[in-house]
């Protein structure tokens with residue numbers, strides 16, 4: 001359904017855009033309906049950039065992004081507006097996603113203004129209450145409030161509800177629970193599971209392997225802007241082939257172990273100087289399990 | 296119990312709260328009333344007085360009296376009539392000059408801050424050039440080439456030179472605000488850049504914009520008075536600055552004609568001072584930490 005084909009992104013940095021920083025190198029991924037695809041990697045690995053390119057918030061330097069076989073990059077405002085009916089996003093920081101001087105439910109109002117101007121007020125209110133209940137929120141306790149009067153979990157759920165008003169096919173979820181406290185994280189995560197059941201494709205961006213394991217059937221591991229390993233969650237987590245993936249797995253804290261008992265020594269990896277090079281080629285080591293060449 | 300109280304009081308808009316505190320802030324109240332009182336005088340005064348303030352209507356160098364409230368000039372012109380017309384042109388210069396620089400400053404600042412990249416670097420360069428241009432020297436050159444130097448021309452010239460600091464501040468704030476996720480969310484709702492700037496970014500800097508509008512207004516009045524005083528004022532109208540310039544040119548100080556130069560000088564000081572006080576008061580309103588306990 002959603003396909004990224006050999007996508008590259010380089011940012012202009014420095015005075016007059018004199019230098020370039022390659023944030024994403026030759027990434028190809030695809031998401032099917034009813035699937036959660038996790039993109040995992042350390043900070044700076046280009047995960048957010050991928051999400052922003054899918055959401056057309058930043059341009060694609062090279063390559064294609066296809067929705068149902070149709071190239072969606074570099075089009076005009078009207079086409080983009082139509083695209084957002086089908087693809088939406090939720091970001092990391094709930095408090096930055098709301099304009100602090102307006103009431104939080106304004107995010108629904110702007111959707112109505114842009115896409116459903118002819119829907120009657122009463123019907124619209126009913127729809128909003130409907131999607132709010134769909135994300136387990138009590139409309140009475142969140143409508144008419146300012147963002148600072150609501151919790152991070154409530155705000156993130158309202159953003160998911162907003163996306164559902166648009167009848168989307170793909171949701172980009174960029175670290176959407178990393179700023180929530182533990183008790184609400186799992187609820188929001190389970191909500192993504194329900195979206196999957198409804199047939200949505202979810203691009204789940206996280207730096208936390210255990211979350212990827214919990215929610216998704218396929219995972220893509222990134223480093224320095226390139227894919228180092230990808231495949232079904234089961235295969236990648238039980239049989240990681242790339243040293244970076246093994247390091248990531250070893251670094252997940254475990255309930256039954258103290259840090260002092262941990263004897264794993266991280267494997268040596270090349271330093272961050274390879275962004276200007278072409279990424280190491282991927283080879284299929286097992287059915288649907290791809291690994292980048294490594295020393 | 297307490298939850299109910301929160302429900303009833305909190306959703307009161309912050310705008311109303313600001314208006315409430317603004318009207319009760321003594322500095323804002325005093326400053327604003329002074330500015331408005333003088334504006335009113337400049338607006339309605341000329342309706343009751345002569346249309347030609349430079350006419351020689353009475354005895355020369357007469358002290359204030361019931362007939363000539365502010366006395367007459369060395370040539371027998373009515374100072375009060377001149378004063379009222381001068382007020383009017385000062386407010387005109389302030390509104391027009393301040394307005395022009397406000398619009399240019401906002402346009403440049405928002406475009407540079409929102410677009411970023413090359414557009415920003417070019418606009419930033421232009422801003423810096425205008426900022427370091429010796430405005431006075433340029434104005435002297437321009438003024439000596441312009442045939443008719445009216446109040447409007449003067450206001451336009453002042454407007455074209457005083458926008459850079461607003462543009463810089465707006466650019467800096469837009470940079471920060473444009474990186475907030477709610478701006479991205481507005482784009483995901485199919486909003487255009489213009490709408491996003493006006494509806495998401497601008498409301499967050501409303502207090503700053505209001506205050507810079509006031510400062511630009513006062514700055515333009517002061518700048519115009521200075522130009523008038525050095526003889527670059529409007530040739531076809533009376534302003535507070537040209538009154539000062541005339542009175543000095545005909546040595547009113549030595550002749551003891553204090554009524555000729557005190558009113559315009561006092562009015563300029565009052566307007567600019569009152570605007571400044573208003574601004575300090577507004578600062579207290581918008582930054583509750585500065586409010587007196």
Ligand SMILES: Nc1ncnc2c1ncn2[C@@H]1O[C@H](COP(=O)(O)OP(=O)(O)O)[C@@H](O)[C@H]1O
Nearest residue numbers: 011013021023042043044045046047048049050
């Ligand atoms: N707007 C930008 N301009 C320049 N460089 C950027 C920009 N956004 C991200 N980068 C750089 O691109 C790289 C990838 O960033 P990002 O996609 O945010 O990574 P992640 O989300 O995985 O932490 C980082 O090195 C970051 O500094």
Ligand SMILES: [Mg+2]
Nearest residue numbers: 047048049175
């Ligand atoms: Mg990120």
